[in-house]
Amino acid sequence: MTTPRLRFAPSPTGYLHVGGARTALFNWLYARRHGGQFLLRVEDTDKARSTDESTRAIFEGLEWLGLMWDEPVVYQGANVERHRADAERLLASGHAYRCFCTAADLDFRRKVAEANEGAFKYDRRCDQLDRDEVARRVAAGEPSVVRFRVPEGNTGWTDLVHDSISFPNKDIEDFVILRSDGTPIYNMAVTSDDIAMHITLVMRGDDHISNTPKQIMLYEALGAPMPQFAHLPMIHGSDGKKLSKRHGATAVADWQHEGILPQAMVNFLALLGWSPGGEFDEVMSIDELIAKFDAAGLRKTAAVFDTKKLEWMNGQHLVRMALDELAPLARRKIAAAGLATESDLEQRGAWFNTLLELLRVRARTVDDIVRQAKPFLVASVEYDEHAAAKAWKDAADARALLVAVRDTLAGVAWEATALETALKALAETRGIGAGKLFGPMRVALTGEANSPGMFDVLVVLGRDLTLARLAAAIVDLDRRTGVT
């Protein structure tokens, strides 16, 4: 068996959608798993809708996910000459014929048919024309399209995900392959390109199932070797409808901006419509996915995009990834949020890594880390009123506690076990559990109700910042006591 060649063939009419990303991923995974090639073909022949900007968005999305293609990008628009030549070959070999029916006429006949019998199918009237008449009308400059003459019988194939699918040819009309202006129609262009690119497995969305018999007939008429086909199910939104902008973030770039990691996105997408089977750990690296990927695990049913699970998946990858890989991402986001500069964080590398280690376990996205990192980066904190209302309920009491904490901490070596010993001793002399100390301290030091463990907070914050924040809290509590 020759090595498989697959392609992802998006039309550049928007951003890279998660559905398209998954199609690309499965193609890529299959190629990697079987030592084949993964190619990218931009289907830009719809000049009205294609833009360079969306072509770039597709490249960026694929690059971000790590789905690199193995050969130079193929632009479909550059191959119209070959498409046309293939269509004309079909005309010459008698597999296709000229049709002089105008679009307006066809439109009218279609409307009439729909009003009466329902379905409209081209009646092949131009196939009755004799050769001389066709030649005369062409010579006279009358515009015509080229239609493929669909043969009798059935057209079917063994789909890698659906097993066997077949269509009675009588339900397929003699479809146009060349427009009157000489440009190719989609099915012609795709088939011509897939043949030229030596694609052995056409893996795409199942919205292409009804195009497949037409393409198969084209392969046969052109005498080209038949590839295999695999039709992947769609991805739906939480309401079961096809995923669209209404459902929120549907572009992979949206998730990138929300702090989702590419490896988490890949992992999540891989499990939408595919399963390695049996029991397995759902959190997998890209290499594990490649090793396990198998067309037999492809599902037939549409899947709902569950953002909750994506976020959980991201949290898992956040904890498992190398700190050296996470640090630059976090630095960039923190800098973008204006909390520190990248170079400053880089200089405090060891300290920053300690902080990340503390935060990533309680974060689901990189953006969560940025939010949680704030108290450790800014000069002074603002108090979350909910947190203050609870932990500083009795302002005078909280003040007294914080004064004692400040006095104790001021004379202690800044090291976790020493700090712990000192604070536990303080709690004991005051006849309270150490936990009673931490609530008020947490608000004073971070402004929040939640944070990493108290001793970790103290160490990461450092002596000076800690004492300054305690002093600031005491002042604030004075104000609160006065008001009450």
Next chain:
RNA sequence: GGCGGUAUCGUCUAGGGGACUAGGACGCGGCCCUCUCAAGGCUGUAACACGGGUUCGAAUCCCGUUACCGCUACCA
């Protein structure tokens, strides 16, 4: 309308005639751990669309119904 595709917990799925009192994961609830929040551990909730067959035996095979999705262009 015609043609095609699909149908297991709310969601992602395992399952491919008996191992199914249908398993796992997310979510949700409870408990444990615990200075808070997470993480982690344990645990609970919850599904084979419906109706006929085939078979000693169907979630698994066949047919029909229903629902949903896709296609039905001189779009891609």
